[in-house]
Amino acid sequence: MPRFVAALALLVLVAGCATTPTETMLAVPAPAQKYAAVVIDGSSGKTLFEANSTAPRYPASLTKMMTLYLLFEALEQGRVSKTTLIPVSDNAARQPPTKLRFRRGETIDVESAIRAITVKSANDVAVAVAEYLGGSEQAFAAMMTAKARQIGMRSTVFR
Numbered sequence: 447m448p449r450f451v452a453a454l455a456l457l458v459l460v461a462g463c464a465t466t467p468t469e470t471m472l473a474v475p476a477p478a479q480k481y482a483a484v485v486i487d488g489s490s491g492k493t494l495f496e497a498n499s500t501a502p503r504y505p506a507s508l509t510k511m512m513t514l515y516l517l518f519e520a521l522e523q524g525r526v527s528k529t530t531l532i533p534v535s536d537n538a539a540r541q542p543p544t545k546l547r548f549r550r551g552e553t554i555d556v557e558s559a560i561r562a563i564t565v566k567s568a569n570d571v572a573v574a575v576a577e578y579l580g581g582s583e584q585a586f587a588a589m590m591t592a593k594a595r596q597i598g599m600r601s602t603v604f605r
Contacts, residue, residue, distance in 0.1 A: 481497065481498065482497060482498040482499055482501055483495060483496070483497045483498070483499070484496050484497075484499045500601070502601075506567075507567070508602070509572070509590070509604060510563050510564075510567060510572050512590045512593065512594065512604065513563065513572050513575055513576060513586075513590070514560065514563055514564065515593065516579055516586075516589060516590065516593060517556065517559070517560065517575055517579065519593075520579055521556065525579075526556050526578075526579075527556065528555065528556050528557040529555050529556070529557070530555065530556045531553040531554070531555055532553060532554050532555070532556065532559055532571075532574050532575060532578045533551070533552075533553050533574065533578070534548040534549070534550060534551065534552045534553065534554065534570065534571075534574045535550060535573075535574065535577055536550040537573060537577070537583070538550075538570050538571075538573040538574040538577060539552075539570055541569035541570045541572075541573050542569060543569070544566060544567045544568060544569060545566075545568050545569045545570035545571070546562055546566060546568045546570055546571060547570070548570050548571070548574070554571060554574065559571050559574070559575055563575070584605075587604040587605050588604075590604040591603050591604045
């Protein structure tokens with residue numbers, strides 16, 4: 447009897463695998479415009495799932511990722527080092543939480559700034575980095591938008 451049950455289970459498993467389409471598009475409904483998602487097969491590049499992927503979004507984390515990208519680029523190009531001190535302006539110090547509560551005139555080294563942005567999502571530090579690399583937030587936003595275009599982000603605009 448146990449052999450019969452095992453054989454039947456194996457038959458059901460094989461039949462299930464044989465009848466499953468090889469290319470399946472995920473069919474998960476996404477709430478209208480609330481969330482966006484894209485799942486891409488890394489090997490083939492085929493889009494497996496997509497919901498609201500072209501709708502405009504305002505992700506703060508994307509801004510911080512691009513800030514870090516440009517900071518890493520500056521490190522790689524030798525424009526800054528891990529020990530370069532970044533001054534905190536009054537504008538940077540006034541940023542809303544999440545922040546490290548820097549005061550105007552204080553400084554943070556690049557290595558600590560990287561940690562603060564990645565671990566604490568520190569708005570004050572991100573603005574200080576932006577002002578340091580770009581001269582102003584507006585100029586840095588233009589730099590981020592230009593970099594976005596360069597790496598294929600056609601609809602991304604930083605302000």
